[in-house]
Amino acid sequence: MVDEYLALDVLRGQWPEGLPEDDLLGLPVTHHYRLLQRVHQPGTGRLSRILAGLSDAGRDAVRRPHPDIVQVLDPRPLVDQAASIGARYRTGGLLMTETLAAGLAHRRALYFGSEDNVGRRFAEIAADLGIAITVLAS
Amino acid sequence: MVSMSVGEELLEERRRRRRAGDPRLNEADREILRRVTRGDLQAEFQAALDADLAADPLLGGHEPAGRA
Numbered sequence: 001m002v003d004e005y006l007a008l009d010v011l012r013g014q015w016p017e018g019l020p021e022d023d024l025l026g027l028p029v030t031h032h033y034r035l036l037q038r039v040h041q042p043g044t045g046r047l048s049r050i051l052a053g054l055s056d057a058g059r060d061a062v063r064r065p066h067p068d069i070v071q072v073l074d075p076r077p078l079v080d081q082a083a084s085i086g087a088r089y090r091t092g093g094l095l096m097t098e099t100l101a102a103g104l105a106h107r108r109a110l111y112f113g114s115e116d117n118v119g120r121r122f123a124e125i126a127a128d129l130g131i132a133i134t135v136l137a138s
Numbered sequence: 139m140v141s142m143s144v145g146e147e148l149l150e151e152r153r154r155r156r157r158a159g160d161p162r163l164n165e166a167d168r169e170i171l172r173r174v175t176r177g178d179l180q181a182e183f184q185a186a187l188d189a190d191l192a193a194d195p196l197l198g199g200h201e202p203a204g205r206a
Contacts, residue, residue, distance in 0.1 A: 008174060012163055013157065014176075021156070034197075047182040053166070057163070058162060065160065066160055069155075093196075097199075
């Protein structure tokens with residue numbers, strides 16, 4: 001499972017060193033949703049101006065990643081376990097609970113592209129669930 | 139010459155395809171995404187991701203500003 005950073009790195013052809021080559025690269029739908037916010041709800045800042053420069057085809061690659069490269073995960077098989085994690089750890093954020101459920105379902109391994117994208121509480125719960133978090137930089 | 143099994147050959151082809159990234163992205167697109175994840179726009183990108191969670195209780199819950 002990868003986060004927004006690694007999904008974009010892989011899409012642009014920069015394979016992060018240490019990312020398993022033969023595993024499914026799954027992007028939880030809540031993480032994809034945050035990428036889509038950048039595409040569909042541009043603000044007035046510099047990031048929005050620069051992202052507006054993506055070609056139509058490039059924007060489409062972010063909106064609908066090719067499943068051979070990055071697979072946006074179907075949330076339906078994960079949502080029950082996500083709700084269970086939320087209840088047990090008294091945390092309600094779907095991004096956090098869906099990501100942890102995805103980690104449990106897929107080899108107990110989560111890969112992030114930036115330390116800044118891993119919250120303290122998330123890391124605590126992941127450790128309790130036996131899910132390994134690896135931060136990779138391209 | 140080292141011969142590969144069909145399985146290894148197919149896996150290697152898949153690795154090559156994945157390593158090349160999405161062919162829909164042109165060079166300018168790739169540079170934009172590099173700036174977002176690894177360059178001068180990274181801090182803004184992270185701030186935008188955090189803001190999404192702070193603005194959406196379903197997504198972010200009640201955790202302090204937003205990371206996974």
